[in-house]
Amino acid sequence: MKWYAMVILSVIGFTVFAFDQESNTVIKLTIPQDNAEFRSFGATDLRNELVKNIALIGSGHENRAVIRKLRVELARRGDKEERDKLFSALKSPILAEQADALEDVAQLADREAVYHLAEMLSDPNPGGRITYVTQDGGIAKSGDCAVSPPRIAAALKLATLIEDPPVPPIGADKKFYTEEDVLTWRRWWETNKAKFLAIP
Amino acid sequence: MLTLEACGPYGSPGNLILGWDSSAVNIYTAPSGGTALTQFVTPFHGFNGTNLYVEGVVPGASMLSWVYSEQTNCVDHICITVVKDEFQRDGDCSGFDDTLNPPWLMVPVNATNTALVLIYPANAADYVNFLSRDTGTATVAPLTADTSPEIVYLTGVSHGDTTIQSRLSSLNYECAALNVAVKARIDKTIAIHAITEENDDVQVIPLGQGQPNQTCITSGTNGILNSVTNGDDVVVGSTITTGPNGICETSASGDDVQVITVGKGKANATCVTKGANSFRDTIPAGDDVVTGDDIHTGADGVCNTMANAINLVPTTCPTAAQLQSYLNDTIWGRQANVYFTVIRSDHTLNFDLDRDGKLDDPYEGPPGTPKVPLQWDEVNAVRTVRDTSVDYNIFYVGSYEYPIGLTDSPDVFTQGTAPGCNSVENHTAHEVGHLLGIRYESLDMKDVMYQAGLPANPCRVVKRDWDTVNPP
Numbered sequence: 098m099k100w101y102a103m104v105i106l107s108v109i110g111f112t113v114f115a116f117d118q119e120s121n122t123v124i125k126l127t128i129p130q131d132n133a134e135f136r137s138f139g140a141t142d143l144r145n146e147l148v149k150n151i152a153l154i155g156s157g158h159e160n161r162a163v164i165r166k167l168r169v170e171l172a173r174r175g176d177k178e179e180r181d182k183l184f185s186a187l188k189s190p191i192l193a194e195q196a197d198a199l200e201d202v203a204q205l206a207d208r209e210a211v212y213h214l215a216e217m218l219s220d221p222n223p224g225g226r227i228t229y230v231t232q233d234g235g236i237a238k239s240g241d242c243a244v245s246p247p248r249i250a251a252a253l254k255l256a257t258l259i260e261d262p263p264v265p266p267i268g269a270d271k272k273f274y275t276e277e278d279v280l281t282w283r284r285w286w287e288t289n290k291a292k293f294l295a296i297p
Numbered sequence: 298m299l300t301l302e303a304c305g306p307y308g309s310p311g312n313l314i315l316g317w318d319s320s321a322v323n324i325y326t327a328p329s330g331g332t333a334l335t336q337f338v339t340p341f342h343g344f345n346g347t348n349l350y351v352e353g354v355v356p357g358a359s360m361l362s363w364v365y366s367e368q369t370n371c372v373d374h375i376c377i378t379v380v381k382d383e384f385q386r387d388g389d390c391s392g393f394d395d396t397l398n399p400p401w402l403m404v405p406v407n408a409t410n411t412a413l414v415l416i417y418p419a420n421a422a423d424y425v426n427f428l429s430r431d432t433g434t435a436t437v438a439p440l441t442a443d444t445s446p447e448i449v450y451l452t453g454v455s456h457g458d459t460t461i462q463s464r465l466s467s468l469n470y471e472c473a474a475l476n477v478a479v480k481a482r483i484d485k486t487i488a489i490h491a492i493t494e495e496n497d498d499v500q501v502i503p504l505g506q507g508q509p510n511q512t513c514i515t516s517g518t519n520g521i522l523n524s525v526t527n528g529d530d531v532v533v534g535s536t537i538t539t540g541p542n543g544i545c546e547t548s549a550s551g552d553d554v555q556v557i558t559v560g561k562g563k564a565n566a567t568c569v570t571k572g573a574n575s576f577r578d579t580i581p582a583g584d585d586v587v588t589g590d591d592i593h594t595g596a597d598g599v600c601n602t603m604a605n606a607i608n609l610v611p612t613t614c615p616t617a618a619q620l621q622s623y624l625n626d627t628i629w630g631r632q633a634n635v636y637f638t639v640i641r642s643d644h645t646l647n648f649d650l651d652r653d654g655k656l657d658d659p660y661e662g663p664p665g666t667p668k669v670p671l672q673w674d675e676v677n678a679v680r681t682v683r684d685t686s687v688d689y690n691i692f693y694v695g696s697y698e699y700p701i702g703l704t705d706s707p708d709v710f711t712q713g714t715a716p717g718c719n720s721v722e723n724h725t726a727h728e729v730g731h732l733l734g735i736r737y738e739s740l741d742m743k744d745v746m747y748q749a750g751l752p753a754n755p756c757r758v759v760k761r762d763w764d765t766v767n768p769p
Contacts, residue, residue, distance in 0.1 A: 134769055157397045158476070160458075161761070162768030193736035223671055225660040226703075229737045239738050240748065242731040243660055243705045246671070273680040275673065 125260035126206055135170045143171050169201045180205070184213050187247075191236065193229040195222075196244040203254040211258060212293040215286040217251035218279055224249070249274050252282045298328070299375070301363060302346040309341050311367035315349070321359035322377060323352040341365065353379030356417030380421040382463050384475040387411040387448060390756035392632040392763070396741065399460070399474040401760045404435055404453040405634040406481045414463055414473070416445035426466050431459035435477045441466070453479035456769060478760065480634040480767045487729070488684035489620060489691045491643040494609035494654075497572030498579045502600035507543025507562015511598075512536050514547055515554045523551025539563070544599065562598030567591050569604040574647045579605040608645065609654060613713030613721040614693035617641040623722040624729060628745055632758035633767045635733065640687070648678035648694075655696040656710055658703055676710060683708070689732045691725060701750070704731040718750030726756075733766035 135143060147167040153159035172179040183205070186198035199217070202210050224246040227239045244250065252274055256266035263285040264278045265271045303313050315337035317324060323333040328350050337349065361375040384400055386393035392403035392410055404410045416422045425442040427449055429435055434457045438450045442463075451461065461475040502508060513530055514537040516522045522535050528546030530537050539545050543566075545557035557563060568585055569592040571577045581592045583601025594600050615623075621639035629635040648656060657675040661667045683690050691709040702711025702724070709728045713721040723745070730746050738748035743757045 157760070158401075160764045160769075162764045166768060196736060223660070223667070223669075225667065227736050231737070231740075237738065239731075239736075240700055241702055241704055241728065242736060242738070243703055244736075245705055268685050272683045272685065273677055275677065 126208070126211065126258050127260055132166065132170055135166075138170075140171065140174055140176065143167055143174075144176075147171065165197065165201065169204050172201070173205055180209070184209075187213055187217060190228075191230060192224070192227040192244050195247060196227070196250065199247060199250045199254060203258060206258055208293050211255065212290075214251045214255055214258070215282075215290070215293070218248050218255075218283045218286055220247045220251070222247050248279045249276075252279050255282060299324070299349045299351050299361075300346065301349065303341060303344055303363075303365065305341065305365070307342075309367065311341050311365060312338050313341055313344055314338050314362075314364045314366060316362040316364065318359050319354075321354055321357065321379060322361075323354055325350040325352065341367075351377065353377075353381065355379060356381040358418070378418065378421055380416065380418070380424065380465060380472065382414055382416040382425055382442075382445075382473050384449075384461075384463070384473055385413045385415055385446070387413050390627060390632060390745075390758070392758065394757075394759040396759055397476075399476055401476040401478055402451060403632055403634065403758070403760075403763050404451045404477050404479050406453040406456055406479055408634075409450050409452045411448050411450055412475060413446040414442060414449055416442055416447065419445040422447060424466050425472070426464050428462045428464060429459060429477075430462065431457070434459040435461070435479050437461050449475075451475075451477055453477075455479065456481045478763065480763065483635045483767055485635065485637050485689065485733075486687040487620075487624075487637050487639045487689045487691060488687045489614065489617060489639060489641045489725075490682060490684075490693065491611045491614035491641070492648065492656075492679055492682070492692050492694050493611065493643070493645040494649045494656075494695060495574050495645045495647050496578040496605040496607055496609065496649075497574050498577060498604040498606050499570045499572050500568075500600075500604035500606070501570055502543060502562075502566060502568045502594065504600055504603050506600055507539055507545075507594060507598045508566035509541050509543045510538045511543065511545075511557065511563035511566075513539045513545035513555075513557045514549045515556055517552025517554055519552055521551070522553060524549050524553045557598065562594060562600075564596050564598045565593045566598060566600075568594045568600035569602050572606065576647045578647070578649070578652060579603070580652050605652070609649070609695035611693040611695050611713060614641075614643075615713075615721050615725065620722055620725060624726055627756055628726040628758060629729065629733070629766060633763035635766050637729075640684075642682075642684065644682045646678060646682065648675050650674050650678065653698075655698045656692075656694040656712075658698040659705075660703075661699060663699055676705075676708075679710065680708065689729070691728070693721075702728060704728045706732050706734075715750065717752060719752060719754045723754040723756065724750055730762065730766065735762060735765050 150164045168179050172183050183198055183201050186194055189195045202213055224244050226243045228236055231237050256262045256264060263281050325331055325333055356379045359377045361377060363373040365371045393412060394401040402410055402412050416425050422442040422445045427437045427440055429437045434454055436452045456479050459477050461477055462471045463473045464471055514524050516535040524547055526532055526537055526547050529540035529542050530547045531540045537547050543562040545559055548559055549555040569579050571590040577590050579592060579602060581587055581602050584595035584597050585592050585602045586595050592602050617639040621637055624637045657672055659671050659673045659676050679692050689707045693711060693713050697712040701715045714724055726745055735746055739746040743755050745756050745758055746762055747755050
């Protein structure tokens with residue numbers, strides 16, 4: 098039997114426990130603070146604001162950063178449509194979109210987000226110079242801007258989400274991640290996946 | 298709106314005629330416009346007055362005449378001034394995006410940015426007012442123009458967007474608009490590093506020579522040395538050795554035995570060894586061969602390989618102060634309210650593991666040749682000196698494999714510049730844009746995010762960029 102509870106509210110944010118009674122292990126998630134800008138917004142306000150901003154797309158006056166933040170905020174609040182969009186963007190063949198999705202999903206910082214990030218640990222995509230959608234709707238490739246293989250990016254995100262991670266996050270004692278680190282994370286996931294399977 | 302009236306004896310003959318210069322103004326019967334009139338002629342009899350609508354075509358003064366055809370000296374002259382004003386950038390790369398209509402200006406919270414308002418004709422400046430639609434977001438000064446071009450000062454109050462309007466004081470009508478994006482300040486830290494590739498191999502045998510004093514010729518069965526030495530070869534007892542240059546230059550005579558062929562040295566002697574960094578930095582040349590960490594002379598016994606003992610020093614690493622100033626005063630601070638503290642620490646490393654003189658790109662070689670599997674070893678050798686206390690690290694090397702650099706956030710690996718391209722500061726500012734989340738390239742050659750390095754050092758940051766690097 099698994100249960101799930103928010104227990105600590107601290108200056109840096111929430112900590113969430115995913116607890117498995119059978120194995121008696123606890124996996125803690127560190128959740129970043131919510132977006133102060135949207136604190137006074139209800140879900141309907143957020144949706145209306147999103148619709149308003151999306152309507153500007155194509156005019157040049159749209160603010161894509163706002164659109165992205167609104168989507169993440171809605172997803173954080175459980176909006177299924179936006180959550181599904183984010184999770185499916187993790188599989189986007191357009192590297193820029195996939196990289197954005199990895200960052201956005203990490204901001205959700207809940208069990209389902211961990212599940213989807215951890216599943217990316219087996220993604221064979223090599224990363225590389227980004228492809229992106231141009232303003233006229235075409236696909237172009239950057240000559241100098243690359244993203245790491247999604248499995249490495251996912252491992253790095255997990256290291257910031259999971260307390261006591263199997264590989265420490267980037268810091269003084271860990272300068273960068275390698276494929277070996279990803280393998281360590283995959284082994285961790287194989288051991289702990291069951292705790293995250295019962296997605297609410 | 299123009300109201301025309303006429304009065305005179307009832308039933309008078311003739312027409313009322315409005316005359317105008319159609320190159321200066323258009324006249325319509327409806328406020329919404331439609332098809333402009335080509336003439337306006339109406340019989341005096343039955344005319345009860347009308348409203349027409351005047352649209353300026355070109356700025357300046359123009360005269361309308363309202364004439365009664367039966368008494369041409371009975372004429373009213375209506376002086377019209379067509380006023381045009383527009384917002385323009387106050388200098389290049391000033392956070393002004395004129396690719397959009399209306400244009401946008403980035404304004405920092407609690408600070409001021411400026412734009413110019415050009416008013417035509419200039420003597421109409423006094424009639425032009427400025428208004429912020431939301432003074433809780435941004436304020437504008439002055440409120441009335443005094444000259445043309447007028448400098449308007451936009452001060453950010455709180456983050457968000459608003460619009461500044463210019464209006465004619467006599468009309469509640471917007472002549473021009475400027476959208477304003479008010480951005481809160483963001484501070485980031487960057488560590489830049491000049492990374493020197495360390496090459497310290499040792500030349501054991503000089504280039505073109507062999508191992509010194511090796512037996513070149515021995516006496517034959519008669520026990521007498523019959524050969525006469527040549528070059529620096531030396532007689533030692535009943536043998537001739539190669540002498541200091543290690544090359545056998547003497548031909549055997551009589552029954553003497555030629556141990557080393559003339560012109561060659563002792564085969565497989567150690568020619569080059571690794572230095573203090575315990576890594577062989579040299580690629581063998583000629584028939585020289587790699588044996589362990591050494592390079593041997595090969596079958597010809599001649600050292601054909603020059604030991605690589607010259608460090609590869611990056612030549613285009615900016616100073617921390619230069620880069621910080623450029624990022625803050627010209628590009629991201631000035632135009633997006635994102636400021637940087639830049640520090641610099643240099644390192645000498647042994648990253649050139651394939652000895653090609655370049656830092657290898659992990660993803661691909663020349664365009665269209667992806668690396669399978671990915672090659673991280675060289676980049677990771679550089680990453681060992683990453684400063685994890687800062688937001689971003691930028692590593693400058695002497696030569697980067699393709700094309701001149703790579704941003705793989707939070708790192709940049711680059712050779713800094715290339716002939717005919719932009720300055721190292723401008724190139725770095727472009728890469729910093731990618732570090733800040735810009736995952737696209739611009740196709741406009743004025744933009745700092747232009748897809749290639751231009752010697753003009755394009756520096757413009759447009760709305761799309763500042764929204765990305767400084768999100769709400």
